[in-house]
Amino acid sequence: MAKSQYPEALARLIQEFTRLPGIGPKSAQRLAFHVLRMEERDVLALATALADAKRRIGRCSVCYNLADTQPCHICGDPQRDRTVLCVVEEANDLIAMEKARTFGGLYHVLEGALSPLEGVGPEALRLPELVKRVKGGEFREVILATNPTVEGEATAMYIARLLRPLGVRLTRIARGVPVGGDLEYADEVTLARALEGRRDV
């Protein structure tokens, strides 16, 4: 009944927007009204970008990063250091790492983290592929850069057990007080980690 207040094409657009994450009925309505005020050219650009992204982007067959080429632009880049491998949970973690611009090696995207509560076991992650890469590659170090969450820590521990027999150096990114943060607002676990990880000045 509430739907019938909108012309049908508008009701459908609002409904489609509502299906996106973090967009409730109010935001969906506001977005839809905005679309009606946009230039037709810009609306078509958005519609095309949606269809294009979905159609053209898949996973890199080497590292499982999101890619529109095979292999992805990182695996295919001859400038990257092929002796260091950074293991992350998802493609957006890889992007966050790239934005930090300190890592010049290769990546391995797990496509998730172990989560018994959500039914995500080792078989759901790109673990056999990781073992195969480390066995076949010339890596001297594997950096475990899964998130500093319960799931991420468990995943890092699991991978450490898996890779230890291969004799490669295994490291874990440092956990500590975020730069720009304030000790007063840091939780006790983070502070404990920051103390444990302290370094000589």
Added chain:
Amino acid sequence: MAKSQYPEALARLIQEFTRLPGIGPKSAQRLAFHVLRMEERDVLALATALADAKRRIGRCSVCYNLADTQPCHICGDPQRDRTVLCVVEEANDLIAMEKARTFGGLYHVLEGALSPLEGVGPEALRLPELVKRVKGGEFREVILATNPTVEGEATAMYIARLLRPLGVRLTRIARGVPVGGDLEYADEVTLARALEGRRDV
């Protein structure tokens, strides 16, 4: 530089999302990653809904409501009371009124409100069309339902002056304490209006 971390089709989608209101770079990235995880069918449904809404929805030639028919489904509804006209600023105000389900008359959408600061003068609103409708119609009452903001009040006053010579009854929606609200949190202007508008029990 930051862009090149994404495959090109993904970068473009993120950029298109960023142009929507209330969507910053982080939300745009989250939405774009979600799109990649969606079924292709659902992505195409969203893309089609966007293009369709823009292409098929225009303004009703009678009341300037958003419509995919001429006249719109409200103007064309023989059940509606053609003697009462409710003047609102925008189509979403009309929808809010319809959701309240107490008004059974016709509407007139101004497509805005007077705002000298933003350079919106009377000529930008559907005022000649309103005067013409009131002159030519059989309205016994015109309800001024512009927003209870400075701009909305000014617009209501302006319309009142415009329509008074036509001898039609002019009313303004009540301003007062919102239902479910708490007096403690009502601002003084609203409370003053609530007192002024008090009624016998």
